[in-house]
Amino acid sequence: MTDDFRENLRFLCAEKASTAQVCRDIGINQQQFSKYLSGRSRPSANNLRRMARYFGLEDRELLGSHTQLLSSYRARTATLRERRQDPLATVFPGDLARLRPFLGAYQVYFQAPVDPTGYVVNCVFLDERNGVVYSRLIEALADPALKRRRWTRCDGKVSYQNGRLFVVDSERKNENALSMHILTPPPRQKRQYLFGSMCFLASMPRRMPYASKVVWRKFETYRPVRDLFKSCGIYSAESLRLDPVVRKYLSGQMGEETGLL
Template identity: 40%
Template sequence: MHTDFSSNLRFLCAEAPSIAQICRDIGLNRQQFNRYLSGKGLPSAHNLRRIARHFAVPEAELFSDPAAFAARHRPRPTPPLPAPLLHLGQGFADQARLLRRFLGSYHAYYRTPTWPGQVLRSLVRLKEIDGYVVSHTFERARARDGSIRQRSAYRGLVAARGGRLCLCERPRNEVGAISETILMPEHPHQISYLQGLTLGVSAGASRRPFSSRTVWLRLEEKLTARAALAATGAFAQDSARLDPKVRRLLGEDAPLSLAPEAFPPS
């Protein structure tokens, strides 16, 4: 039982760029997880459920014959893109080898018309899937008086172009607009801080297009996904909870936005 479980777990982990990232996502200790991988121990019922949920695999199946398990879960060839998507899709293919050092979790900081005078902090995770670099962005913020509550989730693709990271995302629902972000490292060999510009549509009723400076701060591997998400929100520009360097890189410029009334009557 130990060997079947560890073999199947190693098979699933082989598709991920980092064991450390898997441990962070599940919320397990790396040393403890290594015992499962080596066959020196089995997870508790609680941890087994967390592992199965993360990999979207039934718990009992993790103990099945490794050869049969691998046959069922081996990645299937991705179908060719439809012709209209081929040109754009090729721009994001095979980017993981170029962006591997950027994979991980970040707090992204920017200003939007929805939160005037404040800085929004969201959680962004970059991971590899079949050679693509996929982004998952989570925005959560709530005004003190309860007048504004924002909960948004986006998924997108990242490509390296001319020494810049180009990110294109769309919301998980069908209502929001596509957003774009272009980032550059502060220095070629330093990726703790990424800065650039983001273009999107505000979450308010006006749906105002806007552009804003953005700064991404790389998160430590030991920080769990739950803690990183709990730290998101909207903060005053002088808040002590904002990294001083992030505040300096953002500057004090308000986001450039376009309101519907900006159009003169025809």
């Protein structure tokens, strides 16, 4: 590992509150991290990736020349200075280190606006780009008039603040209507779920404000994404395909399994 890597790491850590805080945020042993700073040890590929992501860099940037990293850092700082003129610039992504574990694909469940006895199932993807976490929600509902599925896409940003996830997105059609999800991570034993509420403009029967409880359920990464798209639609509250934990939360039966009592 080159001296540039050591200098890059020292420079980036100097911009943080403390090296100990950096280690806690990344989840890396402080004694081992000190060896990286001194040049006495080289990080594994996994630790290198974790450190690079924490500082908002690519692996090659962290390993690259110190001169190039300084140039890139100054350019990024200038961009951040411009962003601070926006009152919401510091809101997204909020606590990025705590937000990263939630990256991935989810099934989204909420009460159907057009059918109080049914639940809509959408899918959403969270991914990180340039230090910001973005959301991409896909809705695919049957349209009897067209005899095919009606697809809707919403793109947005995700923030982690005060132990909660805030997702604000915009529908690509319908004059870019906005929606918001506020989600609370559950206890460790139910960590595949996010429980909360959402508000948006319902497409049917007319564009009216609507609010519902919502559950996000983590999708297993070993299953193909096409299975996630197939799961989209409207389900009866009694459907056997509906997750029992999801049904209990959306129906107002907030038992211990939701962690929201």
